[in-house]
Amino acid sequence: MIHHPFRIAASTAVLALAACASHTAKESTVMFKDVRVTEHRGNDDLLTAGLGIAGLRAMTPPALADAEHPTPTELRRRALWSNWRGIADLAPGGGYGELYGSTAAVPGREFGAMATVPGAGQPHRVLAQVPDAFDTGKRCVVVTASSGSRGIYGAIAVAGAWGLPKGCAVAYTDKGAGTDYFDLDAGQGVTADGTVAAADAATLAFAPDVAVGEAGVRGVAFKHAHSRDNPEADWGRHVKQAAQFALQSLDAAFPQAAPFTFDNTRVIAVGISNGGGAVLRAAELDGDWLDAVVAAEPNIYVESEGGRALYDYTTQAALLMPCALLHMQGLPQPPLSAQVAPLWAQRCVVLKEAGLIEGSDAATQAKSAHDLMKASGWSDEALRAGALSVGFDLWRAVAVPYASAYGRYMFGESPCGNRYAALDTNLSPRVATNAERAAWWSDASGIPPGAGVNIVEEHPTSPLQTLRCLRDLWQGGSADAQRVRKGIAETRAGLPRSGLPIVVIHGADDGLIPMAFSSAPYVKQAKAGGRDVRYWQVRNAQHFDAFLGLPDYGARYLPLLPYVYEALDRVDAHLDGSGALPVDAVISTTPRGAGALQAGNLAMPGR
Structure with a gap:
């Protein structure tokens, strides 16, 4: 088997924000490459890129002026549209923006970069959103990881929607997965700003090692499947690097208030699904760098207590x-x-x-x-x-x-x-078009089928x-x-750090990551180890809020995001000294049926 030399370095120039400052020496051991800083105000804000709730509800994605050559701004807006719709129930009657959640415009700056955990061959994306309303007197960072295998905006509806309106900076990681697809037919991949370039581009986000067989190199590679890094084993380290990048970005954004460190900045981790597993793995890491964790429907693996991979x-x-x-x-x-x-x-x-x-x-x-x-x-x-x-x-x-x-x-x-490729009308592999390739970064979910890429048997x-x-x-x-x-x-979870408050939330009807295999055994193991873990089990809630726009699903099931936001509110109040942590609860909800969601349907536990 011949190895084709498609792998290239993302950049020969490495930039670390505030890397020379002695006050951040402990947090500056990670070097971040291909750093980009962009401003987002007016009709291009941090939370929805100016789309608001009406634009996010639109059935078609934001248009591209030139489908084969979209701009980074167009791709970002389209990625936000795609990721909001992939996570939240935005349908009328579902309660988003009325009973819970926010899509209000939040002006500010974004700092994006590539980071690599020790031993990995491929980088992961990190992103820090810094709102203009960030309060340097009450320093807060919400760190998160994308759900599923989504791209860098994959947790915008989870962490961004809660943290940004409160004036917190929000740090994201794609945790070694994401939508940096690489087209082996064209020899092109995705760059740091989301646009497509040739394999020798200096800022390419992912370029795979490939095996060349008799039929040659063809098809589509993506980071989760083809990085050779087993990224799930490093989810916790991905999350911590995102938090470190946020602190260094805050140093750059507010130099007069620097240094921002784990000692003087509140850091709360939150995630759902794979992102929930990632923040729980981050909770295991040494050091007093996290203040609290909220994990919903987490993909987390423990071998005892009935846990299954x-x-x-x-x-x-x-x-x-x-x-x-x-x-x-x-x-x-x-x-x-x-x-x-x-x-x-x-x-x-x-x-x-x-x-x-x-x-x-x-x-x-x-x-x-x-x-x-x-x-x-x-x-x-x-x-x-x-x-x-x-x-x-x-x-x-x-x-x-x-x-x-x-x-x-x-x-x-x-x-x-198996491999991956675009398919023709006869379901045979074909070369992707320029327009398909240009939209992968914004439109794909990180796991095909989707965005024109399919599984080939x-x-x-x-x-x-x-x-x-x-x-x-x-x-x-x-x-x-x-x-x-x-x-x-290598993905098995251990005990979280002693004394770290953790809230785990799971829908009792989850059919993708059943709580009997994941959160329930994790919580039991953690509590047996003397850890401070609180557990909300939500009746009549399944895994996908986004599918509650389907009438039968909306009638049967409740969204999980309201409980995530509520848990974050209570954790934040506890850290302020103004409230108690949630207590364990089995939450007996009432499906909404054919009507609109009401507060009573959620049966939110009393404070």
Whole structure:
């Protein structure tokens, strides 16, 4: 196998803000490259790039004057639109901006850069948003990590929407994932400002090592799957580097008030989903640098107390859940039952033929699959909400790149023969267009399919070939399986720092990251270790606030973001000495049905 030398340094010039100042020596050990400072005022603010709630609700993204050559300003506005809509329920009647949350314009400056954790081969993005209303007398930084594998603005609706209106600086990291896609066909990738350039550009954000086979180098690489760094193992360090960058950015923004240090600046970490896992991993790190943590629906892995790795239950769900759901009634729509039932029944047949379930007809086969899921810890509530992930083929979309990431495989080495490319009308790989490539950074979610990039299965011989291969990487004994499991073991969580207040929030109906596998065992382990962890379990809440705009989901489920903001309010008040930390609660909510969300539906715990 020949290694093609596509990897280049992001920049030969390294810039560290305030790196020579002795007062920040402890925080300045990280060198930040390709630093950019931009101003955002008037119709281009920090929080929504001037779109406001009406612009964010628009069904089409902000237009580009030249689709093949968008400007950094256009790309930023479009990225904010995409990430807001991917995380928050902005639909009328959902309560955003009325009962909770803010999209008010916040003027200020952005400091962006690349940082690299020790031992990593690829950088991660860091970004500090500094509002003009930042109070140097009450220094606060909210540090966050993107949910899923989203780009640098992936937590704007979580941390930005809470911190910026309060005058706090907000620090972000894409935690080694993000939307810095690289087109192997064109030899082009994404630069620091989001625009596309050739492989030898000085500020390229990601350029992969690639394996050249008989068919040559082709397709699309992205950082989470193809960095060879197993970024999830370093999530906590990514978060701390983002906080360090925020302090140095504040030194540059307000030199008359410098130094900004962990000793004189309040730092609260918050994140949801993968971002929630990242801030919990940051809580493990040595040093008194964090003041509090709020983590919602966290992807966090502990081996004890019933904990399961994301890869384990994802690959199980990818195989069994379509069949198992046939055993259940009253599934949320979409997917439309009449359309998917025949496909799910065929999955049952294939599973039976493979010897993975039992039964002589669809009903008994579905019950067999359902029983297997329940026996491994899935609740009916999680299975029911998981129908959405089945409908969007999300289980496979997650499992394919995570296998590559955990095994530290280079592009072209996927253990199950998958790659990524644009597809033509016959679903065959093709070269991406200039316009598609130009919009990847702003429009993609960091995990294909999406933004014109799809999973390609090389020469499948059976309907379950890829899914069984992915599952065998968890259950089997091959060299590839051992390699993947080694990477998963590197992501195990430890105990948070003693004395650090932590609030964990999780929807009881979460069907993507069930709390029985993640937050519940984490909290139990942390409390057994004497750590100060408070736990809110929210009934009738699932994983995706953004899908509550679908009528049936909005009628059944409550958003989780109101509880994140409320927990942040209470933690902030506690740090001010004016309030108590939240107490453990199982929150019995009331679905809103066909009406608009009301405060009573949320049943927010009393202070």
